[in-house]
Amino acid sequence: MKNQYYVTKYDVKADNAFALEDNIMVKDGLTTAGSKMLHNYISPIDATVVRKLLDKGMELAGKTKLDEFAVMGVSGDNNELSGVVGAVLDKTCRIALCNDVFGKVRRQAAENCLYYIRPTYGTVSRFGLVQTVSSMDQIGIVCGDLDEGIETLSVIAGHDENDSTTQGDGSLALNSKGPLKEGKYTIGIPVNVMNKTDEKSKEAIKELASKYHTEEFELEHFEVLSQVMYILSSAEIGNNTSRYDGVKFGYRSENYEGLKDLYTNSRTEGFGLNMKLTSIIGAMVLSSGNYEKFYLKAMKIRRQIKEQCDELFKGFDAIAMPLTLDSQDPYVNLALYALAPLCGLPSLSVPLGSNNGVQLISQAMNENVLFDICKGGR
Amino acid sequence: MDIKDLLQYEKMVKFDLPESEREWIIEQANMLEKSFEALSGIDTDKTEPLISPIEVQNPLREDVAHKTFSRDEILANSPEQYDGYFLVPKTIE
Amino acid sequence: MKYEVVMGLEVHVELATESKLFCSCSAKFGSEANENVCPSCSGMPGFVPALNKRAVELGIIAGLVTNCEITPRITFDKKNYFYPDLPTGHQNTQLYAPICRNGYVEIETESGKKKIRIKQIHLEEDAGKLVHDYRTDASLVDYNRASVPLIEIVSEPDFRSAEEVVAYLEKIQSLFTFADVSDCKMQEGSMRCDVNISVREAGSSELGTRTEMKNLNSFKAIARAIEYESERQITAVETGCEEIVQETRRWDDNIGESYAMRDKEDANDYRYFPNPDIMPVYISDEWIAEVKTTIPELAEEKYKRLTEEYGLSDYDSKLLTGSRKIADIFDGTLKYVDNPKEVANWILGDLSSIVNEDNKPFDEIDIDYEKLGKLIKMVEKKTVNRTIGKKILQEIYTNNVDPEEYAREHKLGMIADTGFLKDIVNKVINENEKSIIEYKEGNQKVVGFFMGKIMRETQGKADPNTVREILVEELDKYKI
Ligand SMILES: [Zn+2]
Numbered sequence: 001m002k003n004q005y006y007v008t009k010y011d012v013k014a015d016n017a018f019a020l021e022d023n024i025m026v027k028d029g030l031t032t033a034g035s036k037m038l039h040n041y042i043s044p045i046d047a048t049v050v051r052k053l054l055d056k057g058m059e060l061a062g063k064t065k066l067d068e069f070a071v072m073g074v075s076g077d078n079n080e081l082s083g084v085v086g087a088v089l090d091k092t093c094r095i096a097l098c099n100d101v102f103g104k105v106r107r108q109a110a111e112n113c114l115y116y117i118r119p120t121y122g123t124v125s126r127f128g129l130v131q132t133v134s135s136m137d138q139i140g141i142v143c144g145d146l147d148e149g150i151e152t153l154s155v156i157a158g159h160d161e162n163d164s165t166t167q168g169d170g171s172l173a174l175n176s177k178g179p180l181k182e183g184k185y186t187i188g189i190p191v192n193v194m195n196k197t198d199e200k201s202k203e204a205i206k207e208l209a210s211k212y213h214t215e216e217f218e219l220e221h222f223e224v225l226s227q228v229m230y231i232l233s234s235a236e237i238g239n240n241t242s243r244y245d246g247v248k249f250g251y252r253s254e255n256y257e258g259l260k261d262l263y264t265n266s267r268t269e270g271f272g273l274n275m276k277l278t279s280i281i282g283a284m285v286l287s288s289g290n291y292e293k294f295y296l297k298a299m300k301i302r303r304q305i306k307e308q309c310d311e312l313f314k315g316f317d318a319i320a321m322p323l324t325l326d327s328q329d330p331y332v333n334l335a336l337y338a339l340a341p342l343c344g345l346p347s348l349s350v351p352l353g354s355n356n357g358v359q360l361i362s363q364a365m366n367e368n369v370l371f372d373i374c375k376g377g378r
Numbered sequence: 379m380d381i382k383d384l385l386q387y388e389k390m391v392k393f394d395l396p397e398s399e400r401e402w403i404i405e406q407a408n409m410l411e412k413s414f415e416a417l418s419g420i421d422t423d424k425t426e427p428l429i430s431p432i433e434v435q436n437p438l439r440e441d442v443a444h445k446t447f448s449r450d451e452i453l454a455n456s457p458e459q460y461d462g463y464f465l466v467p468k469t470i471e
Numbered sequence: 472m473k474y475e476v477v478m479g480l481e482v483h484v485e486l487a488t489e490s491k492l493f494c495s496c497s498a499k500f501g502s503e504a505n506e507n508v509c510p511s512c513s514g515m516p517g518f519v520p521a522l523n524k525r526a527v528e529l530g531i532i533a534g535l536v537t538n539c540e541i542t543p544r545i546t547f548d549k550k551n552y553f554y555p556d557l558p559t560g561h562q563n564t565q566l567y568a569p570i571c572r573n574g575y576v577e578i579e580t581e582s583g584k585k586k587i588r589i590k591q592i593h594l595e596e597d598a599g600k601l602v603h604d605y606r607t608d609a610s611l612v613d614y615n616r617a618s619v620p621l622i623e624i625v626s627e628p629d630f631r632s633a634e635e636v637v638a639y640l641e642k643i644q645s646l647f648t649f650a651d652v653s654d655c656k657m658q659e660g661s662m663r664c665d666v667n668i669s670v671r672e673a674g675s676s677e678l679g680t681r682t683e684m685k686n687l688n689s690f691k692a693i694a695r696a697i698e699y700e701s702e703r704q705i706t707a708v709e710t711g712c713e714e715i716v717q718e719t720r721r722w723d724d725n726i727g728e729s730y731a732m733r734d735k736e737d738a739n740d741y742r743y744f745p746n747p748d749i750m751p752v753y754i755s756d757e758w759i760a761e762v763k764t765t766i767p768e769l770a771e772e773k774y775k776r777l778t779e780e781y782g783l784s785d786y787d788s789k790l791l792t793g794s795r796k797i798a799d800i801f802d803g804t805l806k807y808v809d810n811p812k813e814v815a816n817w818i819l820g821d822l823s824s825i826v827n828e829d830n831k832p833f834d835e836i837d838i839d840y841e842k843l844g845k846l847i848k849m850v851e852k853k854t855v856n857r858t859i860g861k862k863i864l865q866e867i868y869t870n871n872v873d874p875e876e877y878a879r880e881h882k883l884g885m886i887a888d889t890g891f892l893k894d895i896v897n898k899v900i901n902e903n904e905k906s907i908i909e910y911k912e913g914n915q916k917v918v919g920f921f922m923g924k925i926m927r928e929t930q931g932k933a934d935p936n937t938v939r940e941i942l943v944e945e946l947d948k949y950k951i
Contacts, residue, residue: 025517033516044451044510047517075406121431130516135430135747163519164439165432165748224416231414235744238391239549242560243514245392247466247612249455259467259610263392263553276393277403281410283387284379286551286742295744297417299427304420306428331413344431364431390740392553429546430747438752441525443490443497447509452614455515460604462504463611466555469601 005086007032009062012093017061018053018152019087021098023070023130024139026050026060033130034066037244037251037270047128048163049097049139049156056155061093070132071237072102073274074230074331082108084142089114095152096142101133101233103337107323109142110349110357115374117141117149120364121344122167124153125160131240133233136341150371168365185373187212187360188316190219193336201322204353208320212373217312217319219339221305226331228305229338231285231298237275238282244270306343313363318373321359323349350374379407472709473673476701477681478630478666482643483623484653485597485616485661486529492563492596492620493520500659504613512618514558520748522547526620527752529652530570530594531762533622536646536769537589539574541759547594547749551742555612556598566743569593570622570754576646578638587639588627597621616660622652628667628678633694640664640690648795649769657689666697669715670704679704680715684729686722696722700729773798781811790819796834800843807844810851817847821861825868842867846874853934859883886933889941892925895933896941899924900949907949918942 003009007022008030020026023033025043032038046054054060064083072078081089084096085108100106100118109116118140126137139156143149160166189205194216197205208214221228246252246266253265271279285294312319325333340347340361348370351357362369379387384404388395395403449462458465488498494511511518527545534541546568549561571592578585599617601610624643630636644655644662655662664687669679684700687693700720707713720729768776770792777788791801797818804814822843826836846867850860855878863883866872878884886892899921900907910917918939925938 031517038516041455043517044447044454044515045517074410126517126519128517162521164437164521165430165519165750167432167434221420224420227414227417230410231417235742236747239551239561239742239744240516242391242551242553243516243558245553245560246457247555248464248514248558249457252457256467259469259555262467264394267392268394271393273399273402276395276399277406279391279393280384280387280403281407283390283742284383284407284411285414286744287387287390287740288742291742291744294414294417296427297420297422299429299745300422300425301417301420303425303428304422306431331410342431390551390742427745429745430750433750435750435753438524438527439490439495439521441489441523442495443499444495445497445507446495449503449505449508452505452508452510452513460607460609460611463602463604463613464505464555465604465607466610466612468603468608469555469610 003062003092005064005081005083005090005092006062007034007065007083009092010060012059012061014059015094016057017059017093019061019084019093019096020047020050020063021066021070021084021096022063023066023099023132024050024063024097025128025130026063029063031063031130033070034068035244035271035275037241037267038130038249039251041250043128045128048125048160050128052156053152061087064096064098066098067104068272068275069130069237069241070099070101071233071274071278072104072330074334076330078104078330081112085109085112085114088142088144094143094145094148097139097156098142099129099132099137100140101136101138101341102334105140105142106337106347106349106359107333110323110351110359111355113144113351114349115141115143115146115149115351116349117143117153117367118340118347118349119153119157119367120346121341122165123157123346123365123367125156125158125163125166127160127162133236133341134240135236136233136344138341138344146371146374153367184213185317185369185376186315187214187373188217188312188319189214190222190319190321191216192218193222193321196325196327197322198324198326200353200356201324201358204356204358205320205322207352208358214320215316217316219319220308221301222335224301225305225335225338225342228298228301229334229342230281230331231294232302232342234278234282235286235295236282238279238286241271241275241279246270302342305339309339309343309345309363317366317369318360318362321347321361323357323359346370348374379404379411474670474701474705474708475673475675476631476668476670476697477628477678478636478668478697479628479681480626480630480636480639481623481665481667482626482640483597483621483663483665484533484643484647484655486526486620486622487651487653488523488525488529488620490523491618492523492526492594493618494518495521496618498619500661502615504611505615508614508617512558513614514560520563520746522749522752523620526594527570527754528762528765529620530592530622531754531759532650532766533592533624533647533652534571534574535759535763535766536650536652537571537574537576537592537624537643539571539589539592541754542568542570542572543755544568544751544753545570545594546751547746548743549746554598555610556601556617558599558614558617562596562598563746563749564595564623565593567745568751576639576642578635578642580632580634580638585629585635587629587635590625590627592622592624595621595623628669633697636666636693636697637690640693645770645794649773649798650766663687664693666693666700668697668700668704670701670708679708680717682715682717683719684722685719685732686724688724692722692724695724695727696729699727703729770798773802777811777815781815783811783815787815787819791815794834796836800838800840803840804844804847807841808847808851810847813847813851814844817843817864821864822868825865829868836868838868839871842871842874849874849878853937854878855883856931856934858931883932886929889937892929892933892938892941893945895925895928896921896938896945899928900945907946910946911950918946921946
């Protein structure tokens with residue numbers, strides 16, 4: 001099938017075409033976020049990123065498939081290729097934008113010799129992005145040519161009056177002209193994480209270590225990163241998706257008598273199983289009796305993790321995280337992808353080794369360093 | 379989490395799950411809940427919660443009103459509307 | 472046994488902002504359904520809230536005029552529940568760091584002055600409106616009010632009578648309307664009140680089980696509902712045949728009874744959590760000081776100015792500062808005539824009676840201050856007399872006429888030509904010789920008789936004082 005990665009595919013010949021995950025809005029077009037709940041939702045606006053790219057003369061190749069509301073399942077098979085990765089791979093577009101909170105795209109991009117740039121939280125407007133985890137949502141870029149990705153970032157980044165959390169300007173994401181640093185970059189390698197990775201990842205990190213000055217360190221709280229990530233994200237997802245109730249837009253069940261039925265049947269029929277689990281866990285961690293134990297606790301650990309990162313970046317220009325562990329369990333692997341979204345840090349997935357790669361994570365607003373490291377290493 | 383708990387959460391988030399899904403969700407939830415126990419071992423007594431990774435103060439919006447969308451645009455996606463209103467089954471008071 | 476009623480109030484007040492709390496939609500009352508709505512305030516995905524600065528400032532002002540401490544760092548929390556009037560499935564409110572805390576207001580009732588403590592004031596967003604439609608037998612949803620900024624003022628359980636409750640609400644209304652925080656109109660829903668009520672034996676320090684009364688739409692309804700509910704509870708305690716349960720009760724003012732409301736939700740767990748999209752707002756002392764300078768004169772200060780600077784009576788000054796509207800008319804008119812006493816007389820006298828006859832609450836009238844001022848000046852300068860002035864006032868009130876133009880067009884100007892008046896006076900005197908004799912004999916009443924005749928001759932357009940002067944002068948000639 002030619003367009004297996006797309007929900008909507010346009011006939012575009014341009015060599016600068018871009019694709020969007022189907023949770024980014026294009027005015028008057030469908031935005032389903034991969035959910036029956038929004039199967040018929042027509043966007044009233046252009047997302048800021050779309051507006052900016054179209055204004056630059058780029059053309060929209062189409063909208064790609066995604067996990068329902070971009071929420072990756074934590075059990076079962078997760079290996080189906082993401083729409084954005086597939087679309088760039090099959091060259092129907094040069095770059096593709098998506099909101100990779102749970103790491104699937106970060107992993108798959110590198111495994112397929114592509115890059116994924118996940119910018120600092122708040123540098124790219126979320127206006128027109130269907131929200132998943134508000135405190136972690138961040139539009140990023142899948143690209144085959146890193147320079148094209150950097151160029152795209154410089155177009156879409158910057159303050160947007162429609163998103164009060166955006167900060168800075170596009171130049172923060174730009175590739176700097178001169179050398180950013182005298183001497184060598186120092187890259188931190190989390191030794192306790194490395195102990196749990198598979199052979200492929202060890203190989204990739206080894207390759208990195210051969211080119212750079214690396215130092216080992218212990219990443220504290222690694223053993224609870226999945227939990228913290230899951231608790232915080234499920235609560236936010238459950239809340240953000242409670243607007244889908246069959247009243248104002250989107251799917252409404254055909255079978256209902258009263259209001260209660262309308263809600264319950266629309267939501268039960270409209271959401272997939274993974275979203276139901278997420279919402280139930282979201283309700284659980286916020287419910288009275290559990291809030292302090294789970295949600296508040298997770299927010300506090302989130303701060304400790306962020307403070308730890310602030311400390312780490314006093315010594316390191318970047319830290320390298322593997323992309324897979326020696327377990328196939330998606331919930332266990334979530335710990336690898338949690339660090340950047342929990343702390344709002346920029347990360348770059350870099351293909352290295354065979355069908356694998358690493359994520360480089362730097363200090364907030366230091367995308368330049370990641371790009372510089374990556375280019376110098378090639 | 380047992381079935382009683384699940385039914386309670388279903389009410390909160392407006393689901394009425396089929397039995398087969400309930401079984402799976404309880405199983406998953408218990409697996410997750412068990413993993414969450416690991417958090418209790420971390421000392422957070424002196425830590426403030428982190429709500430958002432950026433904690434800068436953003437400029438607040440000036441209080442200026444302007445109309446950006448017509449009523450028709452707002453109702454365009456509605457499953458049922460009547461006379462400029464969204465329509466829902468009657469709410470019982 | 473003597474019982475005591477213990478009450479606490481939760482008052483919701485819609486803030487007088489131009490736009491909503493998180494989007495630029497108009498917050499004005501009275502538009503067509505769903506006309507002031509955008510994707511953001513109707514719950515559509517893809518929008519990030521943008522907090523309204525003025526709403527925060529009005530929250531600060533509300534705290535300052537009620538003697539509260541202002542919280543230096545405020546945050547917003549999401550309160551989760553499903554209801555069709557709540558488009559996003561959650562209400563943004565402040566659970567953990569409300570904008571104001573620990574204040575009080577002073578009320579005055581027949582039993583004297585009393586302080587009512589305020590526990591906190593928090594900012595939140597309003598919900599939309601549901602109307603039952605009989606044609607479709609369904610509910611219709613209008614999101615014009617959805618996300619309009621509100622403050623909720625939570626008092627301590629300091630009330631012991633309906634009289635105190637009403638005095639408190641009137642005080643809040645006065646403070647907030649004079650400070651431009653809100654228009655506090657109960658009939659439009661911009662001020663709403665829930666009463667928490669319990670009873671206990673007089674002298675006891677323990678609180679009884681409380682119920683929450685909702686749907687109280689006027690001061691009268693509040694007083695009735697309190698009376699009903701306290702009696703119901705006292706009877707329950709005395710007879711023991713009904714147990715008081717903690718519940719929300721809805722007041723039906725038509726039948727004069729309250730009944731327990733069915734829970735909106737099956738599961739009453741709001742699952743509050745901090746909203747990560749709204750950054751904490753830091754309220755500095757500098758900001759508070761700056762906001763403080765923008766607070767308009769409050770009723771109490773205005774009262775002082777009226778009594779001390781203008782020398783108006785206590786009674787008049789109280790009336791003139793009794794509501795924001797009347798105070799605005801007074802101050803607005805005073806800009807055009809520098810005569811506080813006259814302005815007060817006109818407003819409390821002639822204007823009030825016209826409004827009374829119109830059967831309208833004073834707060835709903837609309838009158839042009841400049842025109843009213845002009846009229847008062849015309850009377851002062853004797854361009855028209857007071858009787859004619861009153862007629863013109865009626866015209867200003869109903870038809871918004873310009874008093875000068877109106878007087879000119881209707882030839883209502885006062886006759887000030889003393890020569891012309893002298894002729895009329897003498898004409899009238901000559902026609903009533905009998906009365907001159909009476910006058911000579913010392914009957915002063917005759918003056919009034921002549922005055923009436925002369926005023927009739929001049930169709931009321933003569934200045935009575937001038938006429939009286941001329942008349943007495945002419946009559947006195949006969950005395951010799
Ligand atoms: Zn709006």
